[in-house]
Amino acid sequence: MLPGVVHVYRVLCVISCILPQLSAEDTYMTRALQLMSETPLIDGHNDLPWQLRKQFNNQLNKVDLNTINNTHTNIPKIKEGRLGAQFWSAYVPCDSQYKDAVRQTLEQIDVVHRMCHKYPETFMFATSSQDIREAFRQNKTASLIGVEGGHSLDSSLGTLRVMYHLGVRYLTLTHSCNTPWADNWLVDTGSEVSEHDGLSPFGKQLVKEMNRLGMLIDLAHVTVKVMNQVLNMSTAPVIFSHSSAYAVCPHKRNVPDDILKKVSEKKGIVMVNFYNDYVTCSKTATLSDVADHFDHIKKVAGAHIIGFGGDYDGVTRVPEGLEDVSKVPALVAELLKRNWTDVEVKAALGDNLLRVLEQVEMVRDSLNNTLPDDVPIPYDEVKNPCRTSYGYPDPADNAGAGHSLSLLVVVFTLLVMII
Ligand SMILES: *[C@@H]1O[C@H](CO)[C@@H](O)[C@H](O)[C@H]1NC(C)=O
Ligand SMILES: *[C@@H]1O[C@H](CO)[C@@H](O)[C@H](O)[C@H]1NC(C)=O
Ligand SMILES: *[C@@H]1O[C@H](CO)[C@@H](O)[C@H](O)[C@H]1NC(C)=O
Ligand SMILES: *[C@@H]1O[C@H](CO)[C@@H](O)[C@H](O)[C@H]1NC(C)=O
Numbered sequence: 001m002l003p004g005v006v007h008v009y010r011v012l013c014v015i016s017c018i019l020p021q022l023s024a025e026d027t028y029m030t031r032a033l034q035l036m037s038e039t040p041l042i043d044g045h046n047d048l049p050w051q052l053r054k055q056f057n058n059q060l061n062k063v064d065l066n067t068i069n070n071t072h073t074n075i076p077k078i079k080e081g082r083l084g085a086q087f088w089s090a091y092v093p094c095d096s097q098y099k100d101a102v103r104q105t106l107e108q109i110d111v112v113h114r115m116c117h118k119y120p121e122t123f124m125f126a127t128s129s130q131d132i133r134e135a136f137r138q139n140k141t142a143s144l145i146g147v148e149g150g151h152s153l154d155s156s157l158g159t160l161r162v163m164y165h166l167g168v169r170y171l172t173l174t175h176s177c178n179t180p181w182a183d184n185w186l187v188d189t190g191s192e193v194s195e196h197d198g199l200s201p202f203g204k205q206l207v208k209e210m211n212r213l214g215m216l217i218d219l220a221h222v223t224v225k226v227m228n229q230v231l232n233m234s235t236a237p238v239i240f241s242h243s244s245a246y247a248v249c250p251h252k253r254n255v256p257d258d259i260l261k262k263v264s265e266k267k268g269i270v271m272v273n274f275y276n277d278y279v280t281c282s283k284t285a286t287l288s289d290v291a292d293h294f295d296h297i298k299k300v301a302g303a304h305i306i307g308f309g310g311d312y313d314g315v316t317r318v319p320e321g322l323e324d325v326s327k328v329p330a331l332v333a334e335l336l337k338r339n340w341t342d343v344e345v346k347a348a349l350g351d352n353l354l355r356v357l358e359q360v361e362m363v364r365d366s367l368n369n370t371l372p373d374d375v376p377i378p379y380d381e382v383k384n385p386c387r388t389s390y391g392y393p394d395p396a397d398n399a400g401a402g403h404s405l406s407l408l409v410v411v412f413t414l415l416v417m418i419i
């Protein structure tokens with residue numbers, strides 16, 4: 001063949017082979033954006049507030065979220081990614097437990113409030129399913145708060161309730177440390193010991209109180225035992241705000257198949273994490289690897305339990321093709337390419353989370369005659385040297401009471417013997 005002919009052949013091949021493929025990709029993207037204009041994309045976990053702490057010590061005046069470029073999340077990326085609603089994470093590290101975790105968590109809640117106030121065209125502070133729908137109508141990102149880790153409560157139901165009043169709508173029961181009332185996922189790796197065989201009695205009180213308040217219970221980061229206990233006892237559906245499928249990548253932060261099935265029975269949701277280490281169990285991953293988790297969860301438990309939980313700005317490695325929050329529409333297009341129906345895609349985008357939140361709100365409303373649980377955790381169950389014991393019986397009195405009780409028993413026994 002003459003070189004010229006080869007060239008013409010190549011050009012023809014480009015036209016006949018590549019162009020139709022390109023336009024097919026375009027079609028998926030167009031349909032993805034169409035669906036995202038009908039149903040809000042609701043993401044379960046984003047650590048931008050933690051970046052604000054780490055990089056600026058929460059001095060929001062020194063940040064411009066329109067131009068910041070060393071985070072996965074900024075306003076142009078949010079717009080491009082069609083982020084309809086976000087649970088912003090109020091996260092503080094585990095080493096603040098027994099120190100200033102509660103204050104630091106309050107400061108993370110404060111910075112989310114201030115962020116919404118500073119950029120009212122972009123964010124709308126939100127605390128309900130209705131708020132999410134309203135923000136979407138106004139083309140704004142509904143901004144909810146999730147507290148990541150029970151260490152943020154210092155084992156206090158009063159603190160849980162106050163955080164609810166401040167707008168917190170989920171609590172991840174643990175981060176990567178045990179609390180005085182729940183075991184974390186590191187117990188399942190063998191690197192930490194179980195202290196409660198799951199949840200302690202106080203941990204169970206807390207779960208019930210969350211049902212009563214209308215706060216989502218987040219099972220990301222807990223042991224499989226805790227997952228089972230909560231799935232068994234919660235009267236409302238539960239969430240995994242940022243966890244992927246264990247069968248696809250056997251990392252203990254991921255969700256095993258039998259739990260996926262129980263989440264399905266409970267009408268809950270598993271919001272898929274994009275962190276490479278949880279996606280492929282290695283340092284590298286692609287968008288297609290993430291889609292494999294979506295496919296697997298759909299196959300095992302149904303599209304009605306899937307959601308998005310990117311973990312952006314909380315992780316150091318994200319997949320090729322999902323480099324920041326602007327890229328999510330490409331994942332939606334990939335699901336369409338994999339023959340997901342419009343209904344399934346919309347379920348994953350936001351319908352599932354809205355259903356879960358509405359159900360949690362209904363359970364709350366049905367319990368509005370139930371009194372708040374005001375029974376505190378037993379003092380000696382919290383090994384926090386910074387805690388005072390005000391309100392708890394004086395340990396000296398306790399010892400005295402125990403002493404006189406045993407004296408009474410001795411006297412009584414003696415009396416019985418004499419008689
Ligand atoms: C990122 O932001 C910094 C600080 O505002 C700026 O100096 C830099 O030029 C930006 N880089 C890019 C690639 O836009
Ligand atoms: C939201 O955006 C859509 C599409 O860009 C536009 O048609 C609509 O008017 C906007 N709504 C509001 C309340 O700004
Ligand atoms: C589930 O809870 C019931 C009581 O509410 C209890 O009898 C049962 O043992 C629990 N099952 C598991 C697997 O924890
Ligand atoms: C999607 O469906 C089409 C038509 O039924 C089929 O040819 C194709 O193999 C399917 N693709 C996947 C990824 O299942």
Ligand SMILES: [Zn+2]
Nearest residue numbers: 148220221242
């Ligand atoms: Zn996390």
